[in-house]
Amino acid sequence: MSEKWVAVCQDQDLIPGTGLCALVEGEQVAVFKIRKDSQLFAVSNYDPIGDANVLARGMTGSIGESIVVASPLYKQHFDLQTGQCVEDSEVSIKTFSVRKNGESIEIKAS
Amino acid sequence: MAKQRVLVVGNGMVGHKFIDSMLATSSIDQYEVITFSEEPRLAYDRVQLSSYFSGATADDLMLTSEGYYQDNGINYVLNERVAEINREEKYVVTDSGRKEAYDSLVLATGSYPFVPPIPGNDQEHCLVYRTIEDLEAITESAKCSKVGVVVGGGLLGLEAANALKNLGIEAHVVEFAPRLMAVQLDEGGGELLRKKIEDLGVGVHTEKATTEIVAGEQCRYRMNFADGSHLETDMILFSAGIRPQDALAKQSGLEIGERGGIVIDNQCKTNDPNIYAVGECALWDGKIFGLVAPGYSMAKVAAETITESGESQFLGADMSTKLKLLGVDVASIGDAHGKTPGCLSYTYSDDVEQVYKRLIVSEDGKKVVGAVLIGDVDAYGSLLQLMLNDMELPESPEALILPSVEGGEAAGLGVDTLPDTAVICSCFDVTKGDIAAAVAEGATDMGAIKSVTNASTGCGGCAALAKQVLDASLLSLGYEVNTDICEHFAYSRQELADIVRVKKIRTFDELLESHGKGHGCDICKPTVGSILASFWNDYVLEDNHIGLQDTNDIYLGNMQKDGTYSVVPRIAGGEITPDKLIVIGEVAKEFNLYTKITGGQRIDLFGAQLHELPLIWKQLVAAGFETGHAYGKSVRTVKSCVGSTWCRYGVDDSVGLSIDIENRYKGLRAPHKLKFAVSGCTRECAEAQCKDVGIIATDNGWNLYVCGNGGMRPRHADLFATDLDTETLIKTIDRFLMFYIRTADRLQRTSVWLENLEGGLDYLKKVILDDSLNIGDELEAEMKNNIANYQCEWKTTLESPEKLKRFSHFINSDESDSNIAFVAERGQRRPATKQEREDKVNLIELVD
Known part of the structure; x- marks a missing residue:
């Protein structure tokens, strides 16, 4: 079965250090570009603790070696690599594969 | 078993302290406590009485409340004087004939102001300075007076002179002795204090014995003096010392001292074993103690003795004091006059900086016996501890009062050398050991130390020393x-701010x-973002x-x-035209926004989705609105009352000033949000005293208050400067805000910042008003730069x-x-709840 990558925006649309929300086959996906080496991450946009679609508007950073996003509602951190909530081991969010293809940013449909 | 009845006559500071001490004992349920007060209210803080003239209300001064007494089962009778004690049958009778039996009786009747027997002293506008009612009378009298005289140049007299000055009338002090504060100061100290007070525009007349008060020519009265000179005045305040209120004890046959005062022993018992006396009415070892701390000690001793919960004794008290009189720092320790046989003294006098310090040591030069400090009282804490703990002086004692040389450490006392029993805060009897214990239990900053131990929450004189004990305890x-x-x-936020400012760093990546x-x-990230915005004020949405x-x-x-x-x-100053109000209404209607009036006198529109924000703002900006920065750690609002333009009572244009101030500081990024208010008169309708920056109009300009807070932990703002003209006011606020921005921690409001600032309010005043760090121009320039770079972020x-x-x-x-x-x-x-969303009932249909 062939993989399906969905182009969501141009690389220049995503300012380093910020996130955007994309609609990928009915799912809300938060895409982030990290400042240091422009690394890309994608996770679900839904904050299960705040019960709202807001994670793309959170602030990114690092805790030790992990790259994380902080929910803009109640500030819990989610590991962008694994989706694990740092403050609550019971909570995690879905992660997505993301890549830069030419000038466009693509997310793998699940 | 029937409860023991304890009657307390008098509910002043010491009477209340006695009741509090009773409540603190474990056997309180075996006692029934009743207190009588001839004043219309329960105990209030007489030490801070003069703050009534800088805006504090009677409520602010209260030390307790009727609710507190009720909750704790304390019976109280206000407006009722105890007229008679029947010692045989152990009951008292009040003026109204009420009869109450007692097992133990505590006299806490305090003192009354001494009014010298001068002919004419009983006329109108001849007043005393003791109770809230007295202050109300003084305020009324000042309204129809231009000149006021205080008779008595002691501690209270100078406070009274300050009150007159604050009321805006010409103040004079008339003193019988050759110098001011003759009890506490030596000649050199008294002379410098006089000079400083005269520089403030208060007339000082020493060695004047008033012979009569007669009708005046220019003023209401003329005071004639024994030396033939005279002084004209419209009102007179007598503050010539206190006399123990011992009349009730006297008529009941209790032993009274030759010059008054109810004689007590070390357990605060009178010669009747069922009757105790505490506070200023009591005479111990031939001495009356006119300060509150010894009174508090007596109250504790009496409570312990009555409840048999301890064996503490009252063994006298140290009468050292440190205070600010008319803005002048004054301190007196121990034997300030050098009367100890054989004692030696060191004197440091600086006419340029107007500082006088005298250290008096024992004959062998090893112990402190006294000191006088005027103008610079930093050494007070160290010297007092050396004396109280009978500690040996360092090799060159003079270093303790000499100014520190540039680069060198100021000579002082290592707090490590103090014993655990050393009393750091005498207002609340907090020892070094108490503070160390609080630190060990997790109170690791000054704010926490204050709330756990009460240290530094009375007169505040021990703040610097308490902070040193805190730091030393943390280290140990x-x-x-x-x-x-x-x-x-x-790095701390302050260090990061210094780095950004000094190295002119303009981006987060550069700093990281x-x-x-x-x-x-x-x-x-937001901390650095805020620092960058505070100093450079670039557009916050730049890619960087x-x-x-x-x-x-x-x-x-x-x-x-x-x-x-x-x-x-x-909506600067809360002023808005009907047209603009209509625009807000139309926008809210079009986008179906929930509207609510905020506490900062503007309008909040809720429920906008991301894509609607620019559409909403396009209309608002077109109508002349700007962003309100409600989202930023920045200047929020300058609340105002309607002021002199409309109000019958308004003294100045509070709306005009608040609009100017809001427009000056709008967009300023800070460690936390900043709220301001301006009131047009002392009625204070804008509630300026619970704001970071509060301004109140006076007859002579503006009074500036700082570091107040409402919200979770309310804090009454401190009076920072009085009667400023508008230009000086703005300059002072510029400096204050920039200094806060430079030195506060992240998310630290000005109230907490001040509480943790070493040196506290006095230090802040020195930096901002006296420019002691020589950074005033720099701070003003930074603010100017920030203002020049303002932009409405929504417009951009x-x-x-x-x-x-x-x-x-x-x-x-x-x-x-x-x-x-x-x-x-x-x-x-309003937003649907999760349940409502799932049930899909009553949801409003959204149309894009």
Whole structure:
């Protein structure tokens, strides 16, 4: 079965250090570009603790070696690599594969 | 078993302390406590009485409340004087004939002001300074007076003179002795104090014995003096000392001292074993103690003796004092006159800086026996501890009063050398050991120390010393006092601010590269973003800065629980035209926004989705609105009352000033939000005294208050400067704000910042008003630069199609967030609860 990558925006649309929300086959996906080496991450946009679609508007950073996003509602951190909530081991969010293809940013449909 | 009845006559500071001490004992349920007061209210803080003239109300001064007494089962009778004691049958009778039996009787009747027997002293506008009612009478009298005289140049007399000055009338002090504060100061100290007070425009007349008060020519009265001279005045305040209120004890046959005072022993018992006396009415070892701390000690001793819960004794008290009189620092320790046989003294006198210090040591030069400090009282804490703990002086005692040489450490006393029993705060009897214990239990900053131990919450004189004990305790417990803001920067916010300012760093990446590690986080990024904005004030949505902002700053709105935003346009000073009000209404209607009036006198519009924000702001900006920065750690509002333009009582134009101030500081980024208010008169309708910066109009200009707070932990603002003209006021606020921005911790409001600032309010005044750090010009220049770079972020954003791209829920779709749903309530809409969303009942249909 062939993989399906969905182009969501141009690389220049995503300012380093910020996130955007994309609609990928009915799912809300938060895409982030990290400042240091422009690394890309994608996770679900839904904050299960705040019960709202807001994670793309959170602030990114690092805790030790992990790259994380902080929910803009109640500030819990989610590991962008694994989706694990740092403050609550019971909570995690879905992660997505993301890549830069030419000038466009693509997310793998699940 | 029937309860023991304890009657307390008098509910002043000491009477109340006695009741509090009773409540603190474990056997309180075996006692029935009743207190009588001839004043109309329960105990209030007489020490802070003069703050009544700088805005404090009777309520602010209260030490307790009727509710507190009721909750604790204390019976109280106000407005009722005890007229008679029947010692045989152990009961008292009040003026109204009420009879109450007692097992133990405590006399806490206090003192009354001594009015010298001068003919004419009983006329109108001849007043005393003791109770809240006295202050009310003084205020009334001052309204129809131009000149006021205080008879008595002691501690209270000078406070009274300050009160007259604050009431805006010409003040004079008339003293019988050759110098001011003759009890506490030596000749040199008294002379300098006189000079300083005269410089403030208060007339000082020493060695004047008033012979009569007669009708005046220019003023209401003329005071004739024994030396043939005279002084004209409209009102006279007698503050010539206190006399123990011992009449009740006397008529009951209790033993009274030759010059008054109820004689007590070390347990505070009178010659009747069932009757005790505490406070200023009591005479111990031939001495009356006119300070509150010894009174408190007596109250504790009496309570312990009555309840048999301890064996403490009253063994006299140290009468050292440190205070600020008319803005002049004055301190007196122990034997200030050098009367100890054989004692030696060191004197340091500086006419230029107007500082006088005299240290008096024992014959062998090893112990402190006394000291007088005027103008610079920093050495007070060290000297007092050396004396109280009978500690040996260092080799060159003069170093203790000499100014520190540039670069050198000021000579002082290492707090490590103090014993655990050393009393640090004498107002609340807090020892070094108490503070150390509080630290060990987790109170690790001054704010926590104050709330746990009460240290430094009375007169505040021990603040610097208490902070030193705190730091030393932290060190000895192995605490590394870590002020790093997070794992990415090994610096405090203040250090980061210094680095940014001095090295002229303009981006987060630059700072992380040179001074940090890792990727940063949601702690350091907004902190640095705020620092950069405070000093350079670039557009916060520049690519370099955008990732540093919390979502509220990125989208220039306040995110609510459902992910929508609220919109707050600036309404400077709360003044708005009907046309603009209509625009807000029309915009709210068009976008179906929930509207609510805020506490800061503006209008909040809720429920805007991301894609609607630019559309809403386009209309608002077109109508002349600007962003209100409700989303930023920045200047929020300057609340105002309507002021002199409309109000019958208004003294000055509070609305005009508040609009000017709001426009001056709008957009200023700070460690936390900043709230201001301006009141047009002393009625204070704008509630300026619970704001970071509060301004109140006076007959002579503006009074400035700082570091107040409402909210979670209310704090009454401190009076910072009085009667400023508008230009000086603005200059002072410029400096104050920039100094706060430079030195506060992240998310530290001005109230907490001040409480943790070493040196406290006095230090802050020195830096801002006296420019002691010589940074005044720099601070003003920084503020000027910040103001010059102001922009309305919404206006700038609307002009950039690139920036507007971010304002849609999806980057790749025009759809909106399907999770957002509203229901109707009281004619507007609110977010649906999770249940309502799932049940899909009553949801409002959203139309894009």
